[in-house]
Amino acid sequence: MSKISPEENKLDSTFGHWVKLQHSDFQGNAKCCTCGRYYSWDKLQAGHYRNRFDKATKYDERNVHPQCIQCNYFKSGAQVNHAEFINRKYGAGVSQELDRKAKMGVCQRKRYDFIFMENEYADKIRELLPSKSPEIQLKMKQYKRRKK
Ligand SMILES: [Zn+2]
Numbered sequence: 001m002s003k004i005s006p007e008e009n010k011l012d013s014t015f016g017h018w019v020k021l022q023h024s025d026f027q028g029n030a031k032c033c034t035c036g037r038y039y040s041w042d043k044l045q046a047g048h049y050r051n052r053f054d055k056a057t058k059y060d061e062r063n064v065h066p067q068c069i070q071c072n073y074f075k076s077g078a079q080v081n082h083a084e085f086i087n088r089k090y091g092a093g094v095s096q097e098l099d100r101k102a103k104m105g106v107c108q109r110k111r112y113d114f115i116f117m118e119n120e121y122a123d124k125i126r127e128l129l130p131s132k133s134p135e136i137q138l139k140m141k142q143y144k145r146r147k148k
Pocket residue numbers: 032033034035036037067068069070071072
């Protein structure tokens with residue numbers, strides 16, 4: 001497995017938090033996108049339809065949804081079910097669009113891109129927090145302050 005930079009790692013963490021909070025309710029409960037069971041957001045993972053090694057779709061918001069460990073890890077992402085979920089949610093053919101996008105090949109991001117994107121998703125989390133429970137707000141307090 002190739003190493004990723006600290007900047008990409010930080011973006012992955014922030015993007016993953018955003019994915020889980022974005023799709024969860026006030027208490028932080030969200031459905032696994034592939035089996036439909038409810039879990040607390042901190043028990044869920046950010047599951048990729050096209051896997052994270054496809055750089056072009058790695059941060060496409062239509063490609064990543066809360067997923068339980070059973071589906072994401074033990075069922076290797078339950079990709080067929082994830083495709084069905086995506087096509088229900090965003091419209092017929094979107095999973096195929098992501099397939100094409102993933103195969104477009106080279107997608108090079110520089111250090112600055114990761115920093116820029118991480119800031120964007122930290123801002124998006126900060127905007128989401130008022131609609132979440134005090135427990136979640138406390139847990140995510142590192143995102144509360146706007147970064148300079
Ligand atoms: Zn599941």
